[in-house]
Amino acid sequence: MNISQAAKFTGLTSKTIRFYEEKGIIPKARRSDNGYRFYTEDQLETLGFIKRARGLGFSLDECKQLLDLQHDPDRASAEVKEKVQHNLERVQSQIKHLEDIKLALIKMSKSCPGNADHDCPILEELCTEGHGEVLQ
Numbered sequence: 001m002n003i004s005q006a007a008k009f010t011g012l013t014s015k016t017i018r019f020y021e022e023k024g025i026i027p028k029a030r031r032s033d034n035g036y037r038f039y040t041e042d043q044l045e046t047l048g049f050i051k052r053a054r055g056l057g058f059s060l061d062e063c064k065q066l067l068d069l070q071h072d073p074d075r076a077s078a079e080v081k082e083k084v085q086h087n088l089e090r091v092q093s094q095i096k097h098l099e100d101i102k103l104a105l106i107k108m109s110k111s112c113p114g115n116a117d118h119d120c121p122i123l124e125e126l127c128t129e130g131h132g133e134v135l136q
Helices: 003-010 014-022 041-055 060-070 077-111 121-127 131-135
Strands: none
Touching: 003 014, 003 041, 014 041, 041 060, 060 077, 077 121
């Protein structure tokens, strides 16, 4: 399957697939006589694996580690679970941060009458030292 077919099949862009090759996430594709990349079924499965892992928030390095574990016959499932747990903790932290932002925005929105007056409590709040703590 050539790169455009592989992209369509996996839902990734050709650029993304080439990037994964350049970074060594997937092995370089074989080249046909006309120089086009040719992807095997195994490579397509690997691309699907990476796409699903990326969709769950894993970094490219983490995807590579998961792929290495997938191909390691001596791996322990505990190693894989540890990586998932670490990612889960990161996602939970991000959710907490977003909830804090949401609450701050709700408070700011409620503080503003939204009328024709020049005074704006939202802008005053943004100028107040210490408010930026939520966004750090």
